[in-house]
Amino acid sequence: MAPSRVSPPPESRTPPTNLTPEQLASYQENGYLLIPHALSPRTISTLLSETNHLLTSFPLASHPLTKFSTGERASHVGDTYFLTSGDQVRFFFEEDAFSPTTGHLTKPKHRAINKIGHYLHELSPPFRAATFTPLHRAIASALGFRDPQVLQSMLICKQPEIGGRVGPHQDSAFLYTDPPSAVGFWIALEDATVENGCLSFAKGSHRRAAVESRFVRKEGGGVGFEDVVGAGFPEGMERRERGVGEEEEEEKEKYELGEVEAGTLVLIHGNLLHKSERNLSAKSRFVYTFHVIEGENEYDGRNWLQPPEKGFSRLYEREV
Numbered sequence: 001m002a003p004s005r006v007s008p009p010p011e012s013r014t015p016p017t018n019l020t021p022e023q024l025a026s027y028q029e030n031g032y033l034l035i036p037h038a039l040s041p042r043t044i045s046t047l048l049s050e051t052n053h054l055l056t057s058f059p060l061a062s063h064p065l066t067k068f069s070t071g072e073r074a075s076h077v078g079d080t081y082f083l084t085s086g087d088q089v090r091f092f093f094e095e096d097a098f099s100p101t102t103g104h105l106t107k108p109k110h111r112a113i114n115k116i117g118h119y120l121h122e123l124s125p126p127f128r129a130a131t132f133t134p135l136h137r138a139i140a141s142a143l144g145f146r147d148p149q150v151l152q153s154m155l156i157c158k159q160p161e162i163g164g165r166v167g168p169h170q171d172s173a174f175l176y177t178d179p180p181s182a183v184g185f186w187i188a189l190e191d192a193t194v195e196n197g198c199l200s201f202a203k204g205s206h207r208r209a210a211v212e213s214r215f216v217r218k219e220g221g222g223v224g225f226e227d228v229v230g231a232g233f234p235e236g237m238e239r240r241e242r243g244v245g246e247e248e249e250e251e252k253e254k255y256e257l258g259e260v261e262a263g264t265l266v267l268i269h270g271n272l273l274h275k276s277e278r279n280l281s282a283k284s285r286f287v288y289t290f291h292v293i294e295g296e297n298e299y300d301g302r303n304w305l306q307p308p309e310k311g312f313s314r315l316y317e318r319e320v
């Protein structure tokens with residue numbers, strides 16, 4: 001009788017240490033890559049405990065009640081609380097966490113937060129340890145980064161029943177370098193499914209879609225979009241012409257679902273169009289994500305996110 005196959009218990013699975021040549025080729029072709037089991041169940045549990053601690057301990061009375069908005073229903077978030085969050089751990093509410101009639105919160109605070117950002121990678125020891133890892137350094141090196149710098153990190157909560165939609169976008173429009181270089185490291189802390197608003201990706205769009213407009217601080221105050229004057233594609237990358245049936249408009253792109261288990265790391269090219277739908281289910285969808293840019297490329301003062309005094313955090317040089 002053939003021996004039955006038994007999967008190793010999760011803690012004894014060998015975690016990935018780098019991209020395989022096949023994974024690298026797939027990322028370059030598709031603009032995203034799912035890497036299962038990048039985080040161990042123990043690390044996930046530590047990060048979820050830290051998340052729970054952050055969500056239950058932040059003071060509500062002194063909070064400006066800033067909501068996170070992607071600009072689809074209200075103008076894009078851009079108040080002082082948001083614009084000065086680059087070296088802080090700040091809390092942004094779900095748009096639907098408030099009663100439309102009274103304006104009061106309708107959920108307990110730990111169920112009302114859409115995202116926490118943008119300096120967890122420095123100020124939260126468990127998230128710092130989960131950012132500056134040998135795997136992430138090896139991936140950055142395999143992707144050709146010379147001086148990868150972590151410029152922001154976020155815990156995206158996608159709360160049950162009220163989790164907001166994130167419309168199609170390119171991360172390099174929000175984290176613009178000339179030439180573009182952003183890569184998202186997106187790590188599921190809980191299973192992400194169609195029901196609770198997993199990501200979806202316009203496969204290959206990173207080769208078709210230049211970064212044409214970018215999210216900036218406006219001269220008179222606040223934020224908005226302006227045309228990109230510099231390069232629209234990363235160094236060495238040329239626009240691939242659209243094939244027959246490949247759509248011109250980003251909303252008409254075909255999006256592939258990215259349902260993943262907790263512990264999966266998803267790499268997202270900065271030019272890739274991606275999105276996530278609302279979470280109306282009873283299950284949350286917590287993820288940790290940070291973005292890396294090439295430190296040798298130009299990062300100007302127009303970007304909404306400005307570096308802290310000591311500069312962005314270098315991925316290669318860190319001891320955690």
Ligand SMILES: O=C(O)CCC(=O)C(=O)O
Pocket residue numbers: 156158166171184197198199274275276287289
């Ligand atoms: O996690 C999500 O729902 C959206 C995240 C995303 O699109 C991003 O971080 O660029």
